[in-house]
Amino acid sequence: MAPAFxxxxxxxxxxxxxxxxxxxxxxxxxxxxxxxxxxxxSGNGDYTKIQDAIDAVPSNNKELVFISVKPGxxxxxxxxxxxxxxxxxxxxxxxxxIITWNDSGNIFESPTVTLLAxxxxxxxxxxxxxxxxGAKAVALRVSGDKxxxxxxxxxxxxxxxxxxxxxxxxxxxxxxxxxxxxxxNAASLFERCHLHTLSEGDASxxxxxxxxxxxxxxxxxLGCKITGIRTAMLGRPWGAYSRVIFAFTYMSNVIxxxxxxxxxxxxxxxxxxxxxxxxxxPGANSRKRVEWSGKxxxxxxxxxxxxxxxxxxxxxxxxxxxxKKASTVISNNSTKHG
Ligand SMILES: *[C@@H]1O[C@H](CO)[C@@H](O)[C@H](O)[C@H]1NC(C)=O
Ligand SMILES: *[C@@H]1O[C@H](CO)[C@@H](O)[C@H](O)[C@H]1NC(C)=O
Ligand SMILES: *[C@@H]1O[C@H](CO)[C@@H](O)[C@H](O)[C@H]1NC(C)=O
Numbered sequence: 001m002a003p004a005f006x007x008x009x010x011x012x013x014x015x016x017x018x019x020x021x022x023x024x025x026x027x028x029x030x031x032x033x034x035x036x037x038x039x040x041x042s043g044n045g046d047y048t049k050i051q052d053a054i055d056a057v058p059s060n061n062k063e064l065v066f067i068s069v070k071p072g073x074x075x076x077x078x079x080x081x082x083x084x085x086x087x088x089x090x091x092x093x094x095x096x097x098i099i100t101w102n103d104s105g106n107i108f109e110s111p112t113v114t115l116l117a118x119x120x121x122x123x124x125x126x127x128x129x130x131x132x133x134g135a136k137a138v139a140l141r142v143s144g145d146k147x148x149x150x151x152x153x154x155x156x157x158x159x160x161x162x163x164x165x166x167x168x169x170x171x172x173x174x175x176x177x178x179x180x181x182x183x184x185n186a187a188s189l190f191e192r193c194h195l196h197t198l199s200e201g202d203a204s205x206x207x208x209x210x211x212x213x214x215x216x217x218x219x220x221x222l223g224c225k226i227t228g229i230r231t232a233m234l235g236r237p238w239g240a241y242s243r244v245i246f247a248f249t250y251m252s253n254v255i256x257x258x259x260x261x262x263x264x265x266x267x268x269x270x271x272x273x274x275x276x277x278x279x280x281x282p283g284a285n286s287r288k289r290v291e292w293s294g295k296x297x298x299x300x301x302x303x304x305x306x307x308x309x310x311x312x313x314x315x316x317x318x319x320x321x322x323x324k325k326a327s328t329v330i331s332n333n334s335t336k337h338g
Contacts, residue, residue: 032320032322033064033320033322033323033324034063034064034065034066034088034320034322034323034324035063035064035065035066035323035324035325036066036068036323036324036325037053037056037057037065037066037067037068038053038067038068038069038070039052039053039067039068039069039070039074040069040070040072041070041072041074042070042072044070045068045070049074049076050067050069050074050076050078050089050099051076051077051078051079053067054067054078054079054080054084054087057084057087059083059084060083061083061084061085061086061087062086063086064086064088064317064320065086065087065088066088066090066320066323067087067088067089067090068090069089069090069091069097069125070092070096070097071091071092071094071096071097072096072097072098073098073100074097074098074099074100075100075101076099076101076112077101077103077111077112077113077114078099078112078113078114079113079114079116080114080115080116080117080120080144081116081117082116082117082144083117084117085117085118085119085120085144086117086119087117087119087120087121088120088121088122088123088319088320089120089121089122089123089125090121090122090123090124090125090319091123091124091125091126092124093124093151094124095124095126095151095153097124097125097126098126098128099112099113099125099126099127099128100112100126100128100129100130101128101129101130102129102130102131102137103129103131103137104129104131104134104135104136104137105135105136105137106136107136107138107141107159107162108141108162110129110131110136110137110138110159111129111138111139111140111141111162112127112128112129112138112139112140113127113139113140113141114141114143115140115141115142115143115144115147116143116144117144118144118145118146118147118166119144119145119146119147119315119317120142120144120146120147120148121147121148121149121150121317122147122148122149122150122152123149123150123151123152123319124150124151124152125152125153126152126153126155127139127140127152127153127154127155128153128154128155128156129155129156129160130156131156131157132157133157133158133178134158135158136158136159137156137157137158137159138156138159138160138161138162139154139155139156139160139161140154140160140161140162141162141164142161142162142163142164142166142168142184142186143162143164143165143166144166145165145166145167146166146167146168146315146316147166147167147168147169148168148169148170148171148316148317149168149169149170149171149173150171150172150173151171151172151173152170152173152174153173153174153175153176154173154174154175154176155174155175155176155177156176156177156181157177157178157179157181157198158177158178158179158180158181159177159179159180159181159183160175160176160177160181160182161175161177161181161182161183161184162183162184163182163183163184163185163186163188163219164184164185164186165184165185165186166186166187167186167187167188167315168186168187168188168189169188169189169191169316170188170189170190170191170193171191171192171193172191172192172193173190173193173194174193174194174196175193175194175195175196176195176196176197176198177197177198178197178198178199178200178203179199179203179204180203180204180205180206180207180236180238181195181197181205182195182205182206182207182219183206183207183208183209183238184208184209184238185208185209185210185211185215185217185238185239186217186219187216187217187218188218188219188220189220189222190219190220190221190222190224191222191223191224192222192223192224193221193224193225194224194225194226194227195221195224195225195226195227196226196227196228197226197227197228197229197232197254198228198229199228199229199230199231199232199233199254200229200230200231201230201231202231202232202233202256202261203232203233204232204233204234204235204236204261205226205232205233205234205235206219206234206235206236206244207235207236207237207238207242208235208237208238208239208242208243208244209238209239209242210239210241210242210243211239211240211241212239212240212241213241215239215241217243218243218244218245218273219243219244219245220244220245220247221244221245221246221247221249222247222248222249223247223248223249224246224249224250225249225250226249226250226251226252226254226255226281226283227252227254228252228254229254230254231254231255231256232254232255232256233255233256233258233259233260233261234246234251234255234259234260234274235260235261235274236260236261236262236263237262237263237265237268237271237272238263240265240267240268240271240272241271241272241273242268242271242272242273242274243272243273243274244273244274244275245273245274245275245276245277245296246275246276246277246279247276247277247278247279247296247301248277248278248279248280249276249279249280249284250279250280250281250284251279251280251281251282251283251284252281252282252283253281253282253283254283255283255284256283257285257287257288257289258288258289258290259274259276259286259288259289259290259293260272260274260289260290260292260293262290262292269290269292270292272292272293274292274293274294275293275294275295275296276289276293276294276295276296277295277296277301278301
């Protein structure tokens with residue numbers, strides 16, 4: 001039998017979303033008008049490299065900064081440092097902005113894009129690590145709080161998305177990889193995302209790292225779609241108290257009947273929190289699921305699927321509608337490149 005849903009689990013979920021609700025009120029940032037910086041490889045913008053635009057943002061920035069990137073392949077390794085919050089990097093809906101690099105080995109050193117600042121927004125970006133199979137090769141590391149992503153494509157093979165720490169929201173994103181390709185210890189909601197697994201055996205999509213009952217972290221997938229090339233698992237516990245929920249998610253037949261893996265450690269079977277709710281498709285058949293995973297009941301699921309979950313939207317900011325020129329605000333040095 002699946003273990004009963006404990007009150008502790010319930011408290012986690014409520015804390016997570018109360019957190020999301022509460023956070024919005026604290027922001028003292030000016031949200032009416034964003035500082036606009038343009039990046040264009042052809043030389044018609046303020047900068048030709050995305051990193052140069054980030055470097056132009058002053059330390060301890062308190063304004064919204066909207067970095068608008070023209071389509072192109074940007075072969076850059078990008079860092080948004082801790083002292084530069086409130087940055088948006090935005091491509092266009094056509095997904096024409098590709099940020100690409102090839103690095104591998106260390107999960108903190110290999111990422112193509114590293115986000116340490118809070119209040120980051122990524123829109124319509126393809127972020128990829130082209131290393132391929134054989135070693136850890138992170139495309140995107142998200143370590144800042146209150147980060148959100150819309151219409152992004154995040155691509156690698158092993159350890160694609162290091163969803164490291166903080167609260168994050170991913171909407172309409174496509175995430176591809178083979179091994180543990182969504183991993184880390186953040187508290188994240190993935191809404192209407194497409195997860196595509198390149199696993200050919202029993203590699204896991206997620207490796208969530210919650211390590212103790214006191215941590216308010218976990219991955220929640222809502223209304224997502226899972227496809228792949230062969231067979232895969234939904235998750236395995238990087239941390240003993242790993243927490244992952246799939247709700248209203250389509251699962252193709254790539255998901256193996258047992259669904260979840262204990263990473264070779266029986267003791268984790270009693271500490272993980274792996275749940276499914278109203279998922280569908282050939283991979284969602286629960287008959288042969290490992291008995292230490294389970295289903296959410298309707299009342300339990302309500303926490304994930306109603307206003308409590310939408311509460312995250314209060315810190316998820318909408319696209320600014322008014323802009324001012326970077327040159328008058330950011331620094332009086334803003335030389336045009338190219
Ligand atoms: C990535 O770099 C490795 C060397 O570190 C090289 O062997 C490989 O061919 C590169 N892959 C691509 C797609 O550039
Ligand atoms: C540039 O900024 C510095 C420091 O804020 C200021 O003292 C200086 O007058 C500015 N120069 C111009 C040309 O605006
Ligand atoms: C402006 O440029 C000068 C010379 O390159 C540099 O020393 C100074 O730090 C810059 N100031 C700012 C505010 O970027």
